[in-house]
Amino acid sequence: MMGSSWNWMRRMRRRRRKTSKGDIITLADSLPKSLARPWPPLALPLPWDFPLLPTHSTPTSNTRGRICFVTLDGHLLKNYALSTDFTMDALAIFSEFKTAHLPIQSVLSRFTVEQGMPPTSNPWVIKNIVKEVLKSWPLKSANTAKPAEFVEALRGVLMGVAMRLKTTPLKMAHTVTTYDGKSLLQFLTNKHQMIKALEMTWKSLPKEEHGKLIKEYVGVALDILSPATGLPHCGTVQEMDKIVSSELKMVDGVEGGVLNRKEFKKVMVEVVGRIMNELERNPVSVSSDVVITKSIVFPTQEDNSEQRNH
Template identity: 30%
Template structure:
């Protein structure tokens, strides 16, 4: 987990205070910020600010100070971009490593020398950031400041008992389950919607959950939960202690929700002009140099270049969607290593997209993620 000053919320608080000075707001600190890519676009479009960013980053990366960046110099930037895209680290999955290669190619403009000037770096970084901004516009990230207030509202509200009953029916069924085990299992089922940061996060477990548990009578933890009412009361006390910890030390959580239902693929397949233009683009990148042929194994890479248009995640980012894509590729025999011409390659891509669309429209995949990114400090 990252630590340090939360400049984002400092900036938001400053803006909020400015707004209050103009008669806006009631002085309550903002606890939710939607990251939709607009500030990235504003940064890139602000020539002076963006040039300052590029100048700083270029000097950091240019280890030998020769005014050019080698592939080795660019490696930290490539890793950062991969992390921002939600990809596993390079080398962790052969199915996503090609994306890192494409980022390097983008940054180096595909030159064989693999070195770029500051002007070339600025142009490539602009393209990459604008691509990220487009992705965030489609799938925004909600940054939550969790200070215990929402959790206290949940415990005191009408949702608590039905929610606790549903949890008890699952975690309290084992006769030999200790109260501690039941309570910890309950925390795993509570989400940011209840005001609880992800309990599986190591920092949250160490700095929020364990201190809260220590405030409760230790001699009760190893006994089984005597009844549902007993569980309700003990869980309420634990959540109250967690809310107190969050009030003392709020936690920042990045929350995303995505429903992959194939609608983006359907829109693309229904727009022949856009589909043909996109297929032309990916074909140019897939075909062998100097030849009018491409390996069928390039299909996965080509599909990855179409994510903005299909509203699908990059391969490797969402396991459930990967499985749907893999099955569609397998059904089309697209991983046999054979080379094909332009028409067959494009038809193959369209057929795979059609299969993915049908699978997702019949069985949509909903993905919700909550990642602890930073604890704010004053």
């Protein structure tokens, strides 16, 4: 049940509504169109459009670094490939490459823009750089690969990527977002806003016939609170999904499987607190890379004349 509710939230879409006072975040913003209406047997009307938190007072969802514009010309990647840091990283990857039979393209995704590697999730990078370089990948079978062979083969791939970047530099927009629990601490310490947000969330959720909340909706409630807590919506950051899912397991022990209003608020505060403690111990950083420009090779006059002849 908890899993199905969590999967449902992955499909949630958000909408914004403008007023004369500016943008405000409402509970309806966090619900999909199909569910942005009262559930029976709740009474009509329900306050779907009351403010959850004004935009200006919503805590930042994370520690977001500045957007850096980086030109990858192969120099940084070449230096990394020749360093001892690369050797250690490659040896760490080797065991997983051999036991899990990882494709080499997945191995390359382990390297980052900070190391000079363009994002292998970008279709242009895959087509014009990665696939071309991997044509010379020497290891045909992971079972027979030796650690030293793997390291040198992988080094050769990175050097090949560096050579292509030298002739075709890529300009990247790069930023790192860190979830470190600070926004959750802000949510918990601002008692007035916290109680207000929890109360509105309680009113918005469907109840069973005795007016209590089924425990499986705690995950839905947590996702509705995302604008206030600073947590990403379910399904947007895989590492955060794992942490949230782990902490939501505490709800399985709820007696009777239902919560009244007071119990709901207590459980929500405890869940948020547990997530905050985990992020303080182990912050989650997510990098975002976008290729904003790439060199274009225009045909020469000789190429044009050859095309006309054909």
